[in-house]
Amino acid sequence: MLVLTRKNGETIKIGDDIEITIVSAKNDQVKIGINAPKNVEILRKEIYDQILTENQQASQDIFSLLHFLKENSPTGKP
Template identity: 40%
Template sequence: MLVLSRVVGELISIGDTISVRVLAVNGGTVRFGVEAPRHVNVHRCEIYERMQAKRAQGKRD
């Protein structure tokens, strides 16, 4: 795992086409924005896990 320190407004680049920008830090909460091509799906972990569970359930039926 790569651990980085950034301040508000700074970017993290992932490959050539994905960027993560720190938008705000408020106490223990960090807001960030993700810029990615339309064909790249970006989800919060809990949403992604729910989608995977539904997909797996559909394959069992």
């Protein structure tokens, strides 16, 4: 992990087209502004992790449903 020190108003560049600007930093809270192309998805990590968990659960549910349908189908196919 790269750790950088920045002051309010200073910017970090990631590649050619992503900029992260420190909007304000007070006490234990930092507000950042992110300038990136529209095709770059930006999510808070806790939301990203929640989406991954929900997608994994949905995948397991579909697998279980297909297995159930196969086991209960007269032809052995869903």
